[in-house]
Amino acid sequence: MKPRLLAIDIDGTLLNSSYQLPASNLRALQRAHESGVEVILATGRRHAFALSVAQQLGFNLWLISSNGAITRSLAGETFHRDLLPVAAARAVCARLDNFRDHMVITFDNEKKGALVLESLDVLSGSIRRWLETNMQYINFVRPIEGALTEDPVQAMFCGAIARMQQAEAHLAGSAVLDQVTLLKTEYVARDLCILDLLNKDCSKGHALRRWAEHRGFHSSEVVAIGDNHNDQEMLNFAGLPFIMGNACDELKQNGWALAPSNDECGVAAIVEQVLA
Numbered sequence: 001m002k003p004r005l006l007a008i009d010i011d012g013t014l015l016n017s018s019y020q021l022p023a024s025n026l027r028a029l030q031r032a033h034e035s036g037v038e039v040i041l042a043t044g045r046r047h048a049f050a051l052s053v054a055q056q057l058g059f060n061l062w063l064i065s066s067n068g069a070i071t072r073s074l075a076g077e078t079f080h081r082d083l084l085p086v087a088a089a090r091a092v093c094a095r096l097d098n099f100r101d102h103m104v105i106t107f108d109n110e111k112k113g114a115l116v117l118e119s120l121d122v123l124s125g126s127i128r129r130w131l132e133t134n135m136q137y138i139n140f141v142r143p144i145e146g147a148l149t150e151d152p153v154q155a156m157f158c159g160a161i162a163r164m165q166q167a168e169a170h171l172a173g174s175a176v177l178d179q180v181t182l183l184k185t186e187y188v189a190r191d192l193c194i195l196d197l198l199n200k201d202c203s204k205g206h207a208l209r210r211w212a213e214h215r216g217f218h219s220s221e222v223v224a225i226g227d228n229h230n231d232q233e234m235l236n237f238a239g240l241p242f243i244m245g246n247a248c249d250e251l252k253q254n255g256w257a258l259a260p261s262n263d264e265c266g267v268a269a270i271v272e273q274v275l276a
Helices: 012-013 023-034 048-058 086-095 097-102 125-132 161-171 204-215 231-235 266-275
Strands: 004-009 036-041 061-065 070-073 078-081 103-106 116-117 139-140 154-159 180-187 190-201 222-228 240-245
Touching: 004 012, 004 023, 004 161, 004 204, 012 048, 012 266, 023 036, 023 048, 023 266, 036 048, 036 204, 048 061, 061 078, 061 204, 070 204, 078 204, 086 097, 086 154, 086 190, 097 103, 097 154, 097 161, 125 190, 154 161, 161 180, 161 190, 180 231, 204 231, 222 231, 222 266, 231 240, 240 266
Parallel strands: 004 036, 004 222, 036 061, 116 139, 222 240
Antiparallel strands: 061 070, 070 078, 103 116, 103 154, 154 190, 180 190
């Protein structure tokens, strides 16, 4: 069937390794839009943090952000929110008490307190730089449970890969996993791992399915392009899934078609292929 919906991850997929939008990727998405194919970006970023990328495309579109928790238009119209219940967030805090210095809780607003953490002491590298550029949205609350007066978007744990593997192992077999979805984003070259704990059954894949059904698209009419572990549900849903060449070897074993890397404008190559 002719593709009607194109779902694209941002970091490691649409953007190159310098976090820039290549001109060929931009032209390909504009061509897709002009040919009647709907484009939706699906990202682990917060909605506000993804806007700067989406606005470069030059046409109206919707964003699936926070790994599927929020689906919202460029203009700010909300289609769906899938928030993490306070009780589940508190259970996460209790279970991962030894990792709370790596924890960031996010809320669906753009004011002080949209991001909450206890301290910046152990966070470094790109995560620390990201937080420091968002200081106007950050509240420091100790203990962090004191900020849980409403349902957050997610609880996020970030740090070195080995440390986050310890956190993931500590969750294994826990009753907490009956209340949440655990999604992982890993960047080996940067020794960075992000664990997102969201509402049960929340993911890019669930959000993409919901949007496709709303728009009347069958999964066979959906193209999805991603590069990381948090893209797996989205790729499994799409009738035409592509994994980027810069993805880890583990993800390349799932039977998805292989795209060129993000530094080789893999998105442009795939879009031109499916449009043809």
